[in-house]
Amino acid sequence: MSVRIVSLFPDLLGTYGDGGNAVILAQRLRWRDIDCELLTVSADETVPDSADIYLLGGGEDGPQSAAAQRLNQQRSLHRAVENGATVFAVCAGMQILGESFPDMHGKTSPGLGLLDCQTLRVEKPRAVGELLTKAADISLAGRNVALGPLSGFENHAGRTRLGSAASPLAAVEIGEGNGDGYEGIVQGNVVATYLHGPVFARNPDFADAILSMTVGELSPIDDEESLLLRAVRIDAARRHELTPKPTLRQRLQWRKK
Amino acid sequence: MAIGRTVAALSKKFRVGTGSVIGGRAALIVDPHLLAHLTRARDVVIVSATNGKTTTTRLLAAAIGADQPVISNWLGANMTPGLVAALGPSSAFATAVLEVDERWLPRVLQEIKVSHGDASPLRRGVVLLNLSRDQLDRTQEVRHLAEAWRKAFKENQPTFVVANADDPLVTYAALTANHVVWVSTGMQWTADASGCPACAGRISFSETNWSCSNCDLQRPTPSISLTDDGIYADQNYSISLPLPGRVNRMNATFAFAAARQFSIDATRVIHAMEEVEEVAGRYRTATFAGQTVRLLLAKNPAGWHEALNLLERPDTPAIIGINSRIADGHDPSWLWDVDFEQLKGRYVIATGERRHDLAVRLHYAEVEHAVVEHFADCVRIAGQHLESNDITIDIVSNYTAFQDQLAQLGGLV
Numbered sequence: 001m002s003v004r005i006v007s008l009f010p011d012l013l014g015t016y017g018d019g020g021n022a023v024i025l026a027q028r029l030r031w032r033d034i035d036c037e038l039l040t041v042s043a044d045e046t047v048p049d050s051a052d053i054y055l056l057g058g059g060e061d062g063p064q065s066a067a068a069q070r071l072n073q074q075r076s077l078h079r080a081v082e083n084g085a086t087v088f089a090v091c092a093g094m095q096i097l098g099e100s101f102p103d104m105h106g107k108t109s110p111g112l113g114l115l116d117c118q119t120l121r122v123e124k125p126r127a128v129g130e131l132l133t134k135a136a137d138i139s140l141a142g143r144n145v146a147l148g149p150l151s152g153f154e155n156h157a158g159r160t161r162l163g164s165a166a167s168p169l170a171a172v173e174i175g176e177g178n179g180d181g182y183e184g185i186v187q188g189n190v191v192a193t194y195l196h197g198p199v200f201a202r203n204p205d206f207a208d209a210i211l212s213m214t215v216g217e218l219s220p221i222d223d224e225e226s227l228l229l230r231a232v233r234i235d236a237a238r239r240h241e242l243t244p245k246p247t248l249r250q251r252l253q254w255r256k257k
Numbered sequence: 258m259a260i261g262r263t264v265a266a267l268s269k270k271f272r273v274g275t276g277s278v279i280g281g282r283a284a285l286i287v288d289p290h291l292l293a294h295l296t297r298a299r300d301v302v303i304v305s306a307t308n309g310k311t312t313t314t315r316l317l318a319a320a321i322g323a324d325q326p327v328i329s330n331w332l333g334a335n336m337t338p339g340l341v342a343a344l345g346p347s348s349a350f351a352t353a354v355l356e357v358d359e360r361w362l363p364r365v366l367q368e369i370k371v372s373h374g375d376a377s378p379l380r381r382g383v384v385l386l387n388l389s390r391d392q393l394d395r396t397q398e399v400r401h402l403a404e405a406w407r408k409a410f411k412e413n414q415p416t417f418v419v420a421n422a423d424d425p426l427v428t429y430a431a432l433t434a435n436h437v438v439w440v441s442t443g444m445q446w447t448a449d450a451s452g453c454p455a456c457a458g459r460i461s462f463s464e465t466n467w468s469c470s471n472c473d474l475q476r477p478t479p480s481i482s483l484t485d486d487g488i489y490a491d492q493n494y495s496i497s498l499p500l501p502g503r504v505n506r507m508n509a510t511f512a513f514a515a516a517r518q519f520s521i522d523a524t525r526v527i528h529a530m531e532e533v534e535e536v537a538g539r540y541r542t543a544t545f546a547g548q549t550v551r552l553l554l555a556k557n558p559a560g561w562h563e564a565l566n567l568l569e570r571p572d573t574p575a576i577i578g579i580n581s582r583i584a585d586g587h588d589p590s591w592l593w594d595v596d597f598e599q600l601k602g603r604y605v606i607a608t609g610e611r612r613h614d615l616a617v618r619l620h621y622a623e624v625e626h627a628v629v630e631h632f633a634d635c636v637r638i639a640g641q642h643l644e645s646n647d648i649t650i651d652i653v654s655n656y657t658a659f660q661d662q663l664a665q666l667g668g669l670v
């Protein structure tokens with residue numbers, strides 16, 4: 001069997017290096033001698049409904065709406081999910097999978113309805129920085145998976161509210177995540193997150209958990225460098241290495257208060 | 258400016274910086290409209306872009322300098338404090354060739370417009386090279402930037418705009434200007450420009466053209482273009498730059514177009530640009546620990562695409578340095594948008610504060626590599642992988658990693 005991975009609309013949803021997730025999944029299969037096809041489907045092409053894994057990345061507001069519109073017209077992603085395909089989406093990709101999300105003018109636009117969540121624009125600053133979760137214990141395609149903390153970088157304005165059919169991936173330790181103390185969404189075969197990095201570069205077990213939904217148990221491979229990166233970034237997040245230091249003016253204002 | 262100079266001297270003395278920015282900041286506290294005052298009596302050309310600003314500014318300053326006194330922020334401090342620091346000590350009449358940060362362009366243009374006034378014969382030129390992703394966590398959306406430029410040109414009409422006809426975002430931004438010189442140097446990086454900036458449609462590209470499939474935005478006809486051996490502007494002018502690669506011939510084409518707006522003889526412009534050998538340390542070749550090394554700077558996917566094409570012959574080792582300080586952007590996930598797979602067959606040394614991010618990227622690209630912290634060790638280990646000592650080791654780094662390495666190689670001279 002050859003695993004078919006589709007990277008969806010990298011021309012619209014490709015702003016934050018999330019295309020790396022496709023490279024990583026494909027390479028992890030190849031290293032285990034599992035056949036795999038990586039298809040890149042751009043926005044003017046027809047989305048196949050017969051692939052095993054669909055990947056959506058982050059993007060800007062305008063292209064995000066265009067991607068949602070096209071996927072709602074074609075409905076092949078909906079059919080694929082019904083047939084049991086895995087969908088893994090990041091940031092803007094996650095937002096469009098929900099019931100609704102704000103477009104570039106702040107107007108509510110319809111999502112794909114594949115996740116029970118809605119994304120809202122809030123009176124809060126854009127969430128930008130290292131995002132670290134507590135241990136992620138999730139159920140994927142009927143299997144319980146313990147992933148440990150998830151590490152990545154977040155960069156989003158909207159906040160996502162989950163409905164009762166959806167579960168978060170994990171509680172947030174550092175950063176903003178969905179905005180309610182939790183990060184990411186899992187609902188059946190659809191998994192989504194605000195974590196960039198790309199997320200699979202820093203969380204190789206997460207990559208394998210997504211692959212296992214299609215191919216079952218996987219043998220271990222050399223992840224020394226990924227695990228070192230993961231440790232370094234978890235440590236950096238806990239030391240708030242990238243958190244902007246307050247300016248002198250801000251500090252003086254605080255003292256006045 | 259006296260206060261500014263004192264603070265700058267202190268900054269330099271205590272090694273806080275090169276002194277160019279902090280002096281400007283201090284002076285701006287005393288006089289917030291200092292930039293307007295300093296540009297009141299001179300022509301100004303602004304160079305802005307995601308990539309190529311510093312080099313193009315340097316080439317243009319050389320070109321105009323062949324004809325008249327020029328002042329420029331050649332160290333690349335490109336926001337208002339850096340601009341006033343550069344202009345402060347100069348003659349009030351020297352033509353200013355200013356690299357301006359793409360986000361600061363609207364306010365800088367407005368200041369200069371106010372200081373020139375409506376009826377002034379003084380020139381305000383703008384050179385726009387390209388717009389693509391840079392530092393995702395800071396400059397969120399290149400499209401917003403294009404909109405801000407549009408508004409700026411509409412409200413503060415420049416005397417001329419030299420704009421890249423091959424870049425849909427730049428084209429869209431420049432269309433609100435009354436006098437545009439369209440320049441073509443070929444499409445190099447299209448990944449950030451496939452959504453139409455004017456509507457929700459998509460831009461389709463062919464080898465030499467682009468247009469929106471939905472609205473009437475399309476590539477304007479250029480009047481100046483880069484050719485295989487030179488620059489075409491009514492006739493072909495051959496050019497041979499010491500700066501390497503096609504990317505610098507592209508930069509020179511834009512500088513040529515802007516210099517021609519000052520009616521400077523085309524041949525003099527070309528000769529002046531052919532004298533520029535190094536730009537604020539970029540392309541510096543030096544000897545370090547017995548090895549010949551060359552410094553290249555790349556800051557984002559489009560820049561890396563250019564830099565990887567400049568590397569020495571395919572079997573030589575390369576040193577790659579990645580930091581993620583404020584000036585670099587905190588999020589290096591763009592590493593995955595760079596085609597590091599093309600380094601397969603080379604031995605690569607990953608260094609800089611984000612060397613582990615780079616190592617994972619190289620691991621998945623199946624590029625043989627080592628992770629090394631200190632610069633001297635990088636050069637030594639690269640040297641061990643050289644076939645002979647007369648081969649140059651290329652070092653490609655992003656902004657602050659480059660600055661650190663430049664300091665190791667003796668800093669700016």
